[in-house]
Amino acid sequence: MSDNDKPTNERFIPFFKPSFSNAEEDAVIRVLRSGWLTTGKEAAAFESEFSSFVGSPHCLAVNSASSGLMLAMEAFGVGPGAKILTTPYTFVSTATSARHLGAEVAYADIERDSYGIDPEKVEVALRKDKTIRAIVPVHIAGNLCDMESIREIARRYGVPVIEDAAHAFPSKTENGYAGTLGDAGIFSFYATKTITTGEGGMVAVRDGDVANRIRTMRSHGIDRNTFDRYTSKTASWKYDVVDEGWKCNLPDILAAIGREQLKKANSFFELRSAVARRYTQAFSAFDFLRCPPDGPGNAWHLYLLRFDTDRLDCGRDAIAQELQDAGLGVSMHFIPHFELTWCKKRYGLSSDDFPEAAKKYETTITLPFYPGMDGETVERVIETVTRIACKHARIRP
Ligand SMILES: *Cc1c(COP(=O)(O)O)cnc(C)c1O
DSSP, X not given: OOGGGSTTSTTOBOSOOOOOOHHHHHHHHHHXXXXXXXXXXXXXXXXXXXXXXXXXXXXXXXXXXXXXXXXXXXXXXXXXXXXEEEOSSSOTHHHHHHXXXXXXXXXXXXXXXSSSBOHHHHHHHHHHOTTEEEEOOBOGGGOOOOHHHXXXXXXXXXXXXXXXXXXXXXXXXXXXXXXXXXXXEEEEOBXXXXXXXXXXXXXXXXXXXXXXXXXXXXXXXXXXXXXXXXXXXXXXXXXXXXXXXXXXXXXXXXXXXXXXHHHTHHHHHHHHHHHHHHHHHHHTTOTTEEOOOOOTXXXXXXXXXXXXXXXXXXXXXXXXXXXXXXXXXXXXXXXXGGGXXXXXXXXXXXXXXXXHHHHHHHHEEEOOOOTTOOHHHHHHHHHHHHHHHHHHBOOOO
């Protein structure tokens, strides 16, 4: 191994790099100098700009998508005695958000040809389990779930659809943006997401009453927001607490970064799409590589490459290690919940229960992928991946 191959080397290609300019720096300084650091004017402006962008009547800024999921579920009545339905192929907080409310999690497998929840399995689950009170589809890597089928099933069973759109901004379809296709949608501004505030999230909801409930519960259950308390003519100490809420507001320092990132969301998307097109063009020449599903409105958050391990002399883990050793910051989205100790203990599930999720998990690697990737870096990823995969390819009879 030469020096150039070490992950610590500057030639190491990370899995993600955020793109900031002077605009974000100026925004942070503006907020610091204003003297108002917590949720205030910047957060309100971010909410209204985000609302206009995605075309949702109500957008509520929160300190993470995980908080947003919990708040949205709570507002739709998810609690003790209820379940949410999602897939095991997602980040853990899609499920633990429901557990924090005392609700349980039911799982349906993903589709054969995508990482999205399988609508047929959603219907089977709803038919047999009347305690399911919300469907939570996850648009893995930015590729959308079959929302039309899911919405149609949800309507028939009278349950809300809460989209985990953490990967799906800005995913535009003929029916609107992902995150506005169901009853609520949750976006993430975590450090590696398509736009970032370091930590943060946004909840988009259709219904005004649901929005009001989330607004109250994200702020201790207080019926009056902090900014109003300190800026209106009514005395600032006057407020009531109407229920046991949480602390999930987005501070203005982060909201100001979010406003700048939002302006660049479309150009970031174009840059990622160009990298994805080049990857797919290069990888589709090899029949033991499977390019990611690419349906209408794909936001291209991540590039999930699959390795047909039946045609290789080793498994996904060995390939991933070699890629890492060769200087690529690879990742895995996601370790399915049935592989996690928490889920095994709570629900006793295993890979046998979810053959499609299990198969994807055994064969998928997330490649370095971000908007600021230059052409040379993209070509180096392609060269490294194809060289290592070809070395392990079995010669077919
Ligand atoms: C990142 C992510 C979340 C959680 O987002 P946070 O903002 O970090 O809480 C939820 N679901 C999915 C699918 C994610 O990738």
